Amino acid sequence: MRLQREHPWPATEAEALAVQAELRPLVRAVPLPRPPRLIAGLDVAxxxxxxxxxxxxxxAVVVLDAATLEPVERATAVGTAGFPYVPGLFAFRELPVLIRALERLTTAPDVLLCDGQGLAHPRRFGLACHLGVLTGVPTLGVAKTPLLGEWTEPGPERGATADVRDSGELVARVLRTxxxxxxxxxxxxxxxxxxxxxxxxxxxxxxxRLPETIRLADRLCRDAVAAVAGPA
DNA sequence: GCGACAG
DNA sequence: ATCTTGTCGC
Known part of the structure; x- marks a missing residue:
């Protein structure tokens, strides 16, 4: 799949903040146009x-059949982060190589499940939002640990949820999978x-605990790292 | 000012 | 994210 939008890549934090400010207004939180048939998981190691x-x-990107959760295609890419780890600017580290992996895909996923935050971000523009705007494809963020917000403990059963609010604004949901x-x-x-x-x-x-998409992508990019680091 | 801080 | 042994539990 190809990108819908070109993206000059920032070299400094100030430039990165400017990119976020420019793209942030393009985010649309609207229902999916149709039930997804293919879902993709993305991860970086x-x-x-x-x-x-x-x-x-x-x-790594792994595309799954949404109904059976069986993998139908996978792709990887290796490279350099190109940006230091700064909470809130995380996307500038992982998106370049993720996009190269996505470009190697021949199938077109209906939704991209990202490892990290979407709107649950200090400027409401986490990695999932950023990738969605660049690709024009629906995206969501699944994070193992929250970045911000307040919520109450959800019930103990699978499927229990609680709203996450930041400054009173609904930005995410915690979900017991x-x-x-x-x-x-x-x-x-x-x-x-x-x-x-x-x-x-x-x-x-x-x-x-984690969706199959993320688990399979996680395994795939770890394998790719192992292949680069020590084929011995 | 201090601490916390997606991966 | 990654560095890492054993250990508790299904």
Whole structure:
């Protein structure tokens, strides 16, 4: 798949903030146009985890049949982060290599499940929003740990949720995907609404805490890192 | 000012 | 994110 929008890549934090401010107004939290048939999970693994701009990274995308959760296509890409780890500017680190992996896909996923936040972000423009705007494809964020907001503990059962608010604004939902596990944080990326995003994540996580999309993408990019680091 | 801070 | 052994539980 190809990008809908060109993107000059920032070299400094100030430039990155300007990019976010420019693209932020384009985000649309609206219901999915139709039930998704293909869903994709994306993830990035690091070779040495330093948090610096020259970290080597590997990205993976796995496309699944939404009904069976069976993988139908996968793609990877390796490269350099190109930006230091700064909470709130996380996307500038992972998006370049993720986009290169997406460009190697021959199928067109209906939704992209991102590892991280969407609107649950200090400037309401997390990685999932950013990728949605650049691709024009519906996106949502699934985060293992929250970045901000207040909420009450959801019930103990699978499917229990609680709204996450930041300064009174509804920015995400915590969702318990399995009975007895720590909830994940789900937020809108682009072209989907919070109800739809929550429903989709729950359906994609029938057995484990994280959706199958993320689990498979995680494994794939770790394998890619291993292949780069030590084929021995 | 201090601490916290997606991956 | 990544560095890492054993251990509790289904």
């Amino acid at each position: 690091y070779v040495g985890a330093h948090g610096s701009a020259d970290d080597e990274v590997a990205a 399995q009975t007895g596990v720590k909830p994940v944080t789900v937020s809108v990326g682009h072209l989907i609404d919070l109800d739809g995003a929550t429903e989709l994540v729950l359906a994609a996580a029938p057995r484990y």
